[in-house]
Amino acid sequence: MGHLSIADDTAHEGAVASDKCAKAPQVAGIKVQLEMSALWQQFDQLGMEMIVTKAGRRMFPTFQVQISGMDPTAEYVLLMDFIPVDNKRYRYAFHSSSWLVAGRADAVVPGRVHFHPDSPARGAQWMKQTVSFDQLKLTNNLLDDNGHIMLNSMHRYQPRFHVVYVDPRHDSHHYVHRNFVTFTFRETRFTAVTAYQNHRITQLKIASNPFAKGFRTSDPDEW
Amino acid sequence: MGHLSIADDTAHEGAVASDKCAKAPQVAGIKVQLEMSALWQQFDQLGMEMIVTKAGRRMFPTFQVQISGMDPTAEYVLLMDFIPVDNKRYRYAFHSSSWLVAGRADAVVPGRVHFHPDSPARGAQWMKQTVSFDQLKLTNNLLDDNGHIMLNSMHRYQPRFHVVYVDPRHDSHHYVHRNFVTFTFRETRFTAVTAYQNHRITQLKIASNPFAKGFRTSDPDEW
DNA sequence: GTTTTAACACCTAGGTGTTAAGCT
DNA sequence: AGCTTAACACCTAGGTGTTAAAAC
Numbered sequence: 001m002g003h004l005s006i007a008d009d010t011a012h013e014g015a016v017a018s019d020k021c022a023k024a025p026q027v028a029g030i031k032v033q034l035e036m037s038a039l040w041q042q043f044d045q046l047g048m049e050m051i052v053t054k055a056g057r058r059m060f061p062t063f064q065v066q067i068s069g070m071d072p073t074a075e076y077v078l079l080m081d082f083i084p085v086d087n088k089r090y091r092y093a094f095h096s097s098s099w100l101v102a103g104r105a106d107a108v109v110p111g112r113v114h115f116h117p118d119s120p121a122r123g124a125q126w127m128k129q130t131v132s133f134d135q136l137k138l139t140n141n142l143l144d145d146n147g148h149i150m151l152n153s154m155h156r157y158q159p160r161f162h163v164v165y166v167d168p169r170h171d172s173h174h175y176v177h178r179n180f181v182t183f184t185f186r187e188t189r190f191t192a193v194t195a196y197q198n199h200r201i202t203q204l205k206i207a208s209n210p211f212a213k214g215f216r217t218s219d220p221d222e223w
Numbered sequence: 224m225g226h227l228s229i230a231d232d233t234a235h236e237g238a239v240a241s242d243k244c245a246k247a248p249q250v251a252g253i254k255v256q257l258e259m260s261a262l263w264q265q266f267d268q269l270g271m272e273m274i275v276t277k278a279g280r281r282m283f284p285t286f287q288v289q290i291s292g293m294d295p296t297a298e299y300v301l302l303m304d305f306i307p308v309d310n311k312r313y314r315y316a317f318h319s320s321s322w323l324v325a326g327r328a329d330a331v332v333p334g335r336v337h338f339h340p341d342s343p344a345r346g347a348q349w350m351k352q353t354v355s356f357d358q359l360k361l362t363n364n365l366l367d368d369n370g371h372i373m374l375n376s377m378h379r380y381q382p383r384f385h386v387v388y389v390d391p392r393h394d395s396h397h398y399v400h401r402n403f404v405t406f407t408f409r410e411t412r413f414t415a416v417t418a419y420q421n422h423r424i425t426q427l428k429i430a431s432n433p434f435a436k437g438f439r440t441s442d443p444d445e446w
Numbered sequence: 447g448t449t450t451t452a453a454c455a456c457c458t459a460g461g462t463g464t465t466a467a468g469c470t
Numbered sequence: 471a472g473c474t475t476a477a478c479a480c481c482t483a484g485g486t487g488t489t490a491a492a493a494c
Contacts (some may be wrong), residue, residue: 053459
């Protein structure tokens with residue numbers, strides 16, 4: 001896939017892109033719908049936490065989207081990155097069950113991107129089923145060489161989803177700002193942690209993640 | 224990946240291609256080495272059998288190769304197909320522990336190809352580690368719509384491995400016969416079966432396939 | 447004191463040959 | 471009779487939060 005940098009010259013809310021600059025027709029009409037939106041919002045209201053480990057940890061819920069409005073025959077690359085929500089470090093106050101600012105952010109880690117492993121593929125392929133980023137893993141290991149997303153624990157992040165049209169023209173780098181579009185879902189924000197802080201987050205993860213079924217105690221179909 | 228047909232105008236023995244027609248420089252020097260060659264030969268001497276099921280069954284051993292001599296920056300598609308060794312149907316004579324011809328082949332099934340899921344990718348990517356076709360599955364279901372390789376049970380097949388150079392020229396279809404190369408390993412031939420016939424094949428599969436460890440009785444490191 | 451790590455039991459998901467029943 | 475199917479127990483492989491110890 002090589003190197004690729006995404007300028008943050010777009011700002012999107014929810015499923016529809018709204019841009020400042022003119023977009024190529026291959027990306028102008030693209031619409032994206034977040035899957036499991038209700039679950040994401042439930043976590044968001046509690047203050048989402050995502051575990052980061054040295055070896056790399058999946059996100060839960062998995063970031064999954066349904067895409068429409070692509071050119072079925074055009075080729076696209078799909079990728080995600082994670083940007084700091086602010087330049088603060090946080091700590092959790094157990095007595096008040098709330099997050100407090102604990103100072104300025106630690107040194108920023110090299111910002112990696114995660115290409116969807118099916119990239120590149122044609123629009124028809126991306127649109128015919130839900131696109132799942134279940135191979136994406138988060139790590140707190142700043143020396144990671146497994147290609148995982150590196151994050152600082154106790155910092156807040158905003159996942160972003162990018163669609164890049166693979167322009168067959170040789171001078172396509174001149175048009176790169178016109179050939180991609182970014183989607184941001186605010187309800188997917190989270191605090192990176194090495195261990196869950198808010199017990200209600202833990203309980204909702206146990207209740208909704210099939211791999212944590214072993215820790216369920218009651219109410220098999222509460223969710 | 225779309226439609227693609229491979230003419231059988233090449234004949235290769237072992238790891239090195241030897242062609243009748245001139246090949247493009249991107250494929251001319253490609254060499255391929257079969258992994259687990261000793262194990263393949265052990266099975267081959269007993270008369271290899273591969274299970275086919277309605278839902279699709281992996282091959283064991285998995286077809287894996289190490290590739291060298293690609294252009295690191297050129298793009299290639301890797302794929303496999305399976306051709307009948309002859310036009311015969313076989314049956315196994317338990318009393319003599321040998322295969323007998325049981326008549327002419329059944330109606331030929333639609334010949335499918337299996338594209339390696341990482342295709343297309345650059346030569347550097349393919350060469351830096353073993354290429355494994357562990358997602359390839361064999362089925363005897365002639366109505367299969369999972370994209371599996373369809374074979375007739377009690378027939379003999381020869382797996383083939385193809386490397387296709389993705390020519391960026393628009394008229395590349397005029398050069399397709401120059402842009403691909405085929406590798407055939409005789410020791411990977413097998414008879415498709417719905418249940419193992421030769422008990423020694425069963426024992427060697429149990430001894431060498433980690434997923435069959437539950438059926439091992441003795442000699443933990445015979446192999 | 448707060449945060450991180452590693453081993454762990456308990457799951458999901460799916461690849462094995464076995465076996466008995468079903469098919470032709 | 472020969473061949474195929476489906477349920478099954480037993481594995482591999484890896485995703486969970488828990489827990490106690492370690493790190494800072």
